[in-house]
Amino acid sequence: xxxxxxxxxxxxxxxxxxxxxxxxxxxxxxxxxxxxxxxxxxxxxxxxxxxxxxxxxxxxxxxxxxxxxxxxxxxxxxxxxxxxxxxxxxxxxxxxxxxxxxxxxxxxxxxxxxxxx
Numbered sequence: 550x551x552x553x554x555x556x557x558x559x560x561x562x563x564x565x566x567x568x569x570x571x572x573x574x575x576x577x578x579x580x581x582x583x584x585x586x587x588x589x590x591x592x593x594x595x596x597x598x599x600x601x602x603x604x605x606x607x608x609x610x611x612x613x614x615x616x617x618x619x620x621x622x623x624x625x626x627x628x629x630x631x632x633x634x635x636x637x638x639x640x641x642x643x644x645x646x647x648x649x650x651x652x653x654x655x656x657x658x659x660x661x662x663x664x665x666x
Contacts, residue, residue, distance in 0.1 A: 580643075587646045594653040598660060607661045615661065619654035622647050 601610060626647035633641065 584642055584646060587643075587650060591646065591649045591653055594650075594657065598653075598657060601657070601660055601664065605664055607664050610657070610661050612658060612661055615654055615657045619651050619658055622651035622654055626651060 601607060626644050629644045629647060630640065633644075
C-alpha cells in the first residue's frame with residue numbers, strides 16, 4: 550500500500566528538481582531586490598535629515614524610533630557579517646548597505662540630539 554505521507558526522493562525531471570534548478574536565479578533576484586531597495590533607502594533618509602536641519606523642529610521625530618531603526622540596521626549588518634564568517638567573514642554589499650543605513654539613522658539621532666540641546 551502507498552501511504553500518502555511517505556516522502557519520495559526527487560527524481561531528475563520532477564517539479565522538485567526544477568525548483569532546485571531555479572533556486573540560483575531566485576537567489577540572484579532576491580539579492581538584487583535587497584541591494585536595490587536598501588541601497589535606495591540610504592538616500593531616502595536625506596530629505597528627512599534636510600527637513601529636520603532646515604526647520605530646527607524635532608518635535609515630530611522620535612529618538613526611540615530612530616534609535617530602534619539604527620540598532621536594527623547595525624545588528625543586521627553584524628548578523629550578515631557573522632553569518633558569512635564561515636566564508637572568511639567578508640564585508641559584502643549587503644553588510645555595507647546595512648551599515649550605511651545604520652549610519653544614516655545614527656545621523657538622524659545625532660541631529661535630533663544636537664537640535665534639542
